[in-house]
Amino acid sequence: MKTNPSRKTLVLNCGSSSVKYKVFEMPSERILAEGNLKRGAEQSFEDMLEEIFRIAGPDVDMTAHRVVHGADLFPASVLVTEEVMRRMESVSYLAPLHNPINLEGIRLAQRHYPSIPHAAVFDTSFHQTMPPTSYLYSIPYEYYERHKIRKYGFHGTSHRYVMGRASELMGMPADKLRLISCHIGNGVSVTAIRNGESYDTSMGLTPLAGVTMGTRSGNIDPAVIPYLERLEGIETDEVLRVLNHQSGLLGISGISNDIRDLLKIAKEGHERSQLALDLFVSKLHQYIGLYFARLNGADGIIFTAGVGENSPEIREKICQGLEFAGVYLDREANAAGSGERMISSAYSPCKVMVIPTNEEIVMARDAVELVENQPAWGTGRIAITV
Numbered sequence: 001m002k003t004n005p006s007r008k009t010l011v012l013n014c015g016s017s018s019v020k021y022k023v024f025e026m027p028s029e030r031i032l033a034e035g036n037l038k039r040g041a042e043q044s045f046e047d048m049l050e051e052i053f054r055i056a057g058p059d060v061d062m063t064a065h066r067v068v069h070g071a072d073l074f075p076a077s078v079l080v081t082e083e084v085m086r087r088m089e090s091v092s093y094l095a096p097l098h099n100p101i102n103l104e105g106i107r108l109a110q111r112h113y114p115s116i117p118h119a120a121v122f123d124t125s126f127h128q129t130m131p132p133t134s135y136l137y138s139i140p141y142e143y144y145e146r147h148k149i150r151k152y153g154f155h156g157t158s159h160r161y162v163m164g165r166a167s168e169l170m171g172m173p174a175d176k177l178r179l180i181s182c183h184i185g186n187g188v189s190v191t192a193i194r195n196g197e198s199y200d201t202s203m204g205l206t207p208l209a210g211v212t213m214g215t216r217s218g219n220i221d222p223a224v225i226p227y228l229e230r231l232e233g234i235e236t237d238e239v240l241r242v243l244n245h246q247s248g249l250l251g252i253s254g255i256s257n258d259i260r261d262l263l264k265i266a267k268e269g270h271e272r273s274q275l276a277l278d279l280f281v282s283k284l285h286q287y288i289g290l291y292f293a294r295l296n297g298a299d300g301i302i303f304t305a306g307v308g309e310n311s312p313e314i315r316e317k318i319c320q321g322l323e324f325a326g327v328y329l330d331r332e333a334n335a336a337g338s339g340e341r342m343i344s345s346a347y348s349p350c351k352v353m354v355i356p357t358n359e360e361i362v363m364a365r366d367a368v369e370l371v372e373n374q375p376a377w378g379t380g381r382i383a384i385t386v
């Protein structure tokens, strides 16, 4: 039997204020090193990456990079070539805060490790299966054709991972399941999954759309924007800053974007914190209800990411009012325990699961799979799978 050689895989998630990394031994998936470097005043992005490359060591066999926006050019992860870099650059305007720094991370890794393969894994890829009825905005079609203005969706790697785990937990193949995946962290997105594929998702052209988030507004009537410009005397960029950084839970409560703070202060009688929590749950309900309709019912609801994995109170509030759709929580299982588990009662027709997400392992597996399926690596003849 052929055994695959062990490969050291460096997974990088480069953001503007921090860089997260994990070094895996593959295929055993043993973690050799991990960390989250926050950018200090003194340290440049390049210095941070050099530090990570030092920690990872000279014997790295491949790297995998998170790229936020792949638009409609990347329905799957790819090995990076010059052509792939050009295509990624061509859609960077869709995520100006994220893509340039993701691409810079790839360039630095290529410079440091010139003779190994580098993979790009996109937040948008999983959602490329959405039908036009999900991804088109009801604006003149020419804008879609001319500028690619449509819904793309994000957190795709996370939704893909938890879908796989849910299928294991439920003992059913993913292509036989209708799932509603709730990624509730700093950013929040809800995805309707059908036949193992994303069918609809709450985020849009950018990660600002959808449900209420920590500091992001989620959906609002677009006419609010020119009103604010006029009434507050501010420019569009400033409105967008407010919608991204001063809205959501923070904007409504006036106190915090952290659910833990809000739960505590609300219990002490702070009304706007309670209002922020209630509104947060109500917007999640709207999308979950919508996806019950889009999927014609669901077999399971998944909770993942910081809040989804760790807040039994929020999970309970969300499930209250979903009994109509066959969602019955086991309150004890919800409150107790940690990690991956079923938290619906035994007779609940729709299962409810907590599944800690693991985007890094998906990235490392994708990189290994791409390298193993690309025997031409090293000869300069990599097929571009876009």
Ligand code: AMP
Binding pocket: 184, 185, 186, 187, 214, 257, 258, 259, 260, 305, 306, 307, 310, 311
């Ligand atoms: P993420 O974006 O997935 O890293 O999630 C980060 C967010 O999860 C933080 O901003 C917190 O608000 C939230 N969080 C983490 N732990 C808890 C907890 N025990 N209860 C409620 N929220 C939590």
